[in-house]
Amino acid sequence: xxxxxxxxxxILGTAVGIVTGNIEPVSNSIISSAKEAVTLCISMLGVxxxxxxxxxxxxxCGIIESLTRLLRPIIRLLFPDIPKDHIANEYIASNIIANxxxxxxxxxxxxxxxxxxxxxxxxxxxxASCDMCTFLIINISSLQxxxxxxxAFRSEYxxxxxxxILGAGLVATMISTIAGVLFSIIARRLSNNSKV
Amino acid sequence: xxxxxxxxxxxxxxxxxSNYIVPFILFYIIGYGLLSKVAVFHEFTEGAKDGFKVVxxxxxxxxxxxxxxxxxRASTSLDILASLLKPVTDLLRFPSELLxxxxxxxxxxxxxxxxxxxxxxxxxxxxxxxxxxSIIMSCTETIFYTMSxxxxxAEVKKTRYTLHGAIFxxxxxxxxxxxxxxxxxx
Numbered sequence: 001x002x003x004x005x006x007x008x009x010x011i012l013g014t015a016v017g018i019v020t021g022n023i024e025p026v027s028n029s030i031i032s033s034a035k036e037a038v039t040l041c042i043s044m045l046g047v048x049x050x051x052x053x054x055x056x057x058x059x060x061c062g063i064i065e066s067l068t069r070l071l072r073p074i075i076r077l078l079f080p081d082i083p084k085d086h087i088a089n090e091y092i093a094s095n096i097i098a099n100x101x102x103x104x105x106x107x108x109x110x111x112x113x114x115x116x117x118x119x120x121x122x123x124x125x126x127x128a129s130c131d132m133c134t135f136l137i138i139n140i141s142s143l144q145x146x147x148x149x150x151x152a153f154r155s156e157y158x159x160x161x162x163x164x165i166l167g168a169g170l171v172a173t174m175i176s177t178i179a180g181v182l183f184s185i186i187a188r189r190l191s192n193n194s195k196v
Numbered sequence: 197x198x199x200x201x202x203x204x205x206x207x208x209x210x211x212x213x214s215n216y217i218v219p220f221i222l223f224y225i226i227g228y229g230l231l232s233k234v235a236v237f238h239e240f241t242e243g244a245k246d247g248f249k250v251v252x253x254x255x256x257x258x259x260x261x262x263x264x265x266x267x268x269r270a271s272t273s274l275d276i277l278a279s280l281l282k283p284v285t286d287l288l289r290f291p292s293e294l295l296x297x298x299x300x301x302x303x304x305x306x307x308x309x310x311x312x313x314x315x316x317x318x319x320x321x322x323x324x325x326x327x328x329x330s331i332i333m334s335c336t337e338t339i340f341y342t343m344s345x346x347x348x349x350a351e352v353k354k355t356r357y358t359l360h361g362a363i364f365x366x367x368x369x370x371x372x373x374x375x376x377x378x379x380x381x382x
Contacts, residue, residue, distance in 0.1 A: 002257075002304050009264035009307075017271030025270035033266030037259040040313070041251055049247025056243020058225045061232040105250065112349045119350040127354040128347070136346055136358045140337045141365035146217065147334035153313055154330060159321035166217045167210030168376040169334030176335050176369030183361040191356070 040156055047152040055101060064101070068093045078138070078181065079131045081121070088117035092135060099143040111139065130191060134184040141180030142173050207379040254306065261310040269314055290374060293319075294329055298370055301332075302339040302363075309333075328377045335369040 017026035058064050071093040075082075082088050091114035098107035114135065122129040147169060154162035229236040268274050278292045285292040293315065301308035312333055319325045339362045347355055 013267030029266035029270035049244035053240035053244035137361035157316035172335035179368035180365035
């Protein structure tokens with residue numbers, strides 16, 4: 001995806017710069033942006049390492065495990081086609097918790113395992129099962145409790161209170177997730193009805 | 197009484213809560229860790245090491261994308277794009293500067309991050325656009341990237357209603373962000 005997107009951005013930007021006579025600022029910004037990216041990464045190191053450190057403590061004292069267990073009944077409700085003690089339940093719960101806690105790189109591998117199990121339950125069909133649709137819609141509706149990188153960027157660019165958007169962000173995330181869940185439930189009903 | 201007058205002051209408690217979220221999480225996790233006799237500081241430093249790995253891992257991506265967004269900004273492409281989109285976004289009562297951000301976010305998270313930083317630089321993180329874009333970024337996810345990675349793994353070709361649901365949830369999130377920003381901050 002980034003392959004085309006990145007090339008498109010550079011080529012479009014340079015072409016527009018030539019046409020509008022802004023090639024000097026373009027040239028300057030290429031050099032200064034590269035430098036700025038490194039400065040940004042250095043300041044991100046602080047917030048990122050802090051968050052990862054705290055999450056390591058949460059893992060060590062079993063908070064992440066108990067959160068995953070708390071999620072079980074909700075998973076049963078949202079994914080009625082998965083057998084009760086199937087490992088897919090476990091994977092989906094871990095994926096959701098990792099997403100909520102902003103551990104995106106940990107979430108994806110578990111999520112892919114969940115997807116493989118769902119594919120087996122779906123007899124490896126080429127058509128997605130309702131459970132797969134629900135799983136992805138919930139994932140894409142965004143579950144993250146704290147957008148760690150947004151906070152880091154806000155602080156780097158001089159916000160007086162970088163955390164002030166957390167409350168609103170939390171409510172907006174919940175609303176979008178509820179919308180995704182409702183959509184999945186209704187779509188599942190409709191598709192089950194049309195099968196009968 | 198307008199919607200804003202009726203709910204604006206009640207919603208401002210979200211602003212108050214915001215200041216508690218990060219300290220509360222630290223307090224809870226460290227406190228719980230102490231009670232369960234975990235070597236909290238040792239675990240913290242172990243985990244923090246991974247923070248370095250994560251940031252170093254994404255650094256090449258950030259450099260590449262910040263240069264690309266820098267080129268778009270300096271060439272005035274972003275301004276041209278925003279003015280082209282203005283008639284449509286005015287109709288939706290949504291700032292035209294943020295439409296590229298929402299669109300790119302559905303393709304790539306890191307490209308969207310670079311655009312977010314550009315908005316912070318141009319308008320400031322505490323401006324209306326800065327706040328709204330921060331909230332939008334916290335309630336949306338990449339649609340096409342996530343779908344392609346997950347469905348390729350499951351070898352699924354017909355994705356049925358997944359895309360509709362994902363776009364629906366994203367649009368609801370963007371609308372909620374806009375309403376919340378107006379209610380809380382203005």
